Structures are given as C-alpha cells and as structure tokens.
Amino acid sequence: MPTADRRRERKERDTLSVEWVKLELLRTAYATRGGLLASRDPRFVIGWYLIFAVVPWFTHDLTVLAGLFLVCAVAVVLSRVGPLILGLFVFGFVLESLYVLFAAWFFGGDLSTVLALVELTLKLATVSLASMAAFVSLDPEKLSDALLALHAPAMVAFGVSYGYRMLPMLMEEFHTVVDGHRLRAAPLPSPGFLGWRAVVRTGSTVVAAFYPLMLNTAKRTRTTVEALETKGFTYAAEHPAGRRIRLAHLKADRWDVVLIAATVLLVAGCFTLGELYPLPVQVG
Structure with missing residues (x-):
C-alpha cells in the first residue's frame, strides 16, 4: 500500500505539472x-x-x-x-x-x-x-487590431488572432487523442532500463496522435471559416467603414x-x- 500511495502521489504531481504548463501557456498567450x-x-x-x-x-x-x-x-x-x-x-x-x-x-x-x-x-x-x-x-485581439491599424493585410491580422484562439483547442484536442491511445494500449510489463520503454511508448503515441490532431483541427478550421464568411467577415475586414468601427477603441x-x-x-x-x-x- 505505501508503494501504491507513492505512485498515486507521483501521478498527481505529474498531472499537476502538466496542468501548470498548460495554464502558463494560456496565461502567456x-x-x-x-x-x-x-x-x-x-x-x-x-x-x-x-x-x-x-x-x-x-x-x-x-x-x-x-x-x-x-x-x-x-x-x-x-x-x-x-x-x-x-x-x-x-x-x-x-x-x-x-x-x-x-x-x-x-x-x-x-x-x-x-x-x-x-x-x-x-x-x-x-x-x-x-x-x-x-x-x-x-492578447490576440490587441495584436490583431494593432496589425490591422498598421495597414497589415486583413488576412494576416485574422491569422494571428485565429492562431491564438486555436491554441487552447489544440491543447485540448491533443490531450483527448493521447488519452484515447493510452486507453486502448496495453500497460507496459516494465518500464525497462532507465525507463526506455516508457520513452518509446510516449514517442510513438505522440507520433500516432499527430494525424488525427491535424484532421480534427482542419475540420474545426473549416467550420469556423464558413461561419465567419457567412457573417461577412472578409468584407467587413477590408471595407474602410468596418475597419474604422473595429479600430475605434485604439486610442493613444x-x-x-x-x-x-x-x-x-x-x-x-x-x-x-x-x-x-x-x-x-x-x-x-
């Protein structure tokens, strides 16, 4: 039991450390x-x-x-x-x-x-x-609006903002795909010398998760782009009146x-x- 308790505590610390990294990345973004x-x-x-x-x-x-x-x-x-x-x-x-x-x-x-x-x-x-x-x-909105105000192409400003917005979705999608692989995989009989089996398993899981991650992200991207175009995003971003309304909050x-x-x-x-x-x- 003491060994099981130590393993459980170590797993909780690892989970907290991963969550901490995720939160730090989001705070930074x-x-x-x-x-x-x-x-x-x-x-x-x-x-x-x-x-x-x-x-x-x-x-x-x-x-x-x-x-x-x-x-x-x-x-x-x-x-x-x-x-x-x-x-x-x-x-x-x-x-x-x-x-x-x-x-x-x-x-x-x-x-x-x-x-x-x-x-x-x-x-x-x-x-x-x-x-x-x-x-x-x-933040994404400030950076996007600043680029638009400095006469950067509207698609560049949108790409910056959208990239920031996709960051939490990518992280959540990655965790979902990796957890699915871990649930379907058999547990390792032993970690091996210096944990080499665990390292190989982690590397192969990350590689295997790449394709479904990109596929799911592409689906979300297409849905988002179609929704934006339905609302006239491209026209509003390029029209002078739309730019003026969007950038009205920028005041030095x-x-x-x-x-x-x-x-x-x-x-x-x-x-x-x-x-x-x-x-x-x-x-x-």
Whole structure:
C-alpha cells in the first residue's frame, strides 16, 4: 500500500505539472498577468519591440549590447513574464554561454573569438527578451487590431488572432487523442532500463496522435471559416467603414508617447556609454 500511495502521489504531481504548463501557456498567450506594457496602446508596444529588435544589429560594441540587454531584462520583469517562458529563456541562455566557451576552446580560438561569439549571443538574447516583454503583454485581439491599424493585410491580422484562439483547442484536442491511445494500449510489463520503454511508448503515441490532431483541427478550421464568411467577415475586414468601427477603441495617450521617448533616451544612453567605455569585439 505505501508503494501504491507513492505512485498515486507521483501521478498527481505529474498531472499537476502538466496542468501548470498548460495554464502558463494560456496565461502567456492571453496576457492575463498585466504589467508595464499590457495597458499601453498595442501599436506603440509593437513600435517599442521593433526598436530593440533592430537596434542591436547596428552595433558591435559589447558595452552598448550589454546596456540594451539590461534594459530589456528590466522590461521583462516589469511586464511580469511567467516563470515557464522565463525559465526556458534562462536555460537556453546558459547553454548558449557554455557553448560559446566550449566552441572557443575546442577550435583553438583566443579572446577575440570569445568576444565575437558573445556579441552574437547578446544580440539574440536582447531580441528574445524584447519579444517576451512585448508579446506577453498583447492578447490576440490587441495584436490583431494593432496589425490591422498598421495597414497589415486583413488576412494576416485574422491569422494571428485565429492562431491564438486555436491554441487552447489544440491543447485540448491533443490531450483527448493521447488519452484515447493510452486507453486502448496495453500497460507496459516494465518500464525497462532507465525507463526506455516508457520513452518509446510516449514517442510513438505522440507520433500516432499527430494525424488525427491535424484532421480534427482542419475540420474545426473549416467550420469556423464558413461561419465567419457567412457573417461577412472578409468584407467587413477590408471595407474602410468596418475597419474604422473595429479600430475605434485604439486610442493613444501621453503615456504611450512617454514610453517611446523613454525607450529612445535609454537606447541613446547605451550608445553614449559605448562611446565612453568602448569594448570592441577585436582586441589586441
């Protein structure tokens, strides 16, 4: 009985962990945590993101890149990025840093090689942090309306919104298909050495679940598209009056301007620090 109780408790912890991952993904997709950028006009949030997505590629100075990285890191904290996404980023960043050191050592590089790899890592990390801070703060409707307001094609704006809306349906459909496979499969006689049988069973189940998952999703997509077309979605999205009604709620205030102005000043401050304390890639 004690062994059975431990197995039951372990199964409950695994279930809770899966549910936690699902909830974290939904919180991330639907911007339920709030934060600094969540209350701002989505058009300005996209503009804020584009600044940090483009500026790092115009400099090779590590001082400037480190400053931009710190600014984006503070923005991530203020935007209340969830622990799942943040943990995955930290894990990838640590592995990338170890890879940089290993690659420089294995190929006989010197300090300039390490600095060159660190430069690329800082650029990618800065863009990743800016992406987390911006898109965690935008729910599907805000992002779709912002793209439409910036004169993106109506189908692109709809695709973004629909993709977000399909996320919980895909997760629920995936669980339904996987549970069906597990109910029809015989239990494993033993997990095997290091649980290799369980790993093989899980991998085969996921592969087998792919086709019915895509088929069921395609059916739902077709039903949704037909319902939208019946209601005149395409015409309303492309007609000027329909666009004006849909985007009437987008209103920028002074705090949106302050956000962009403060961002520009911080970027200029990073470049100023780079001029005062330069740290180029090529040394010696």
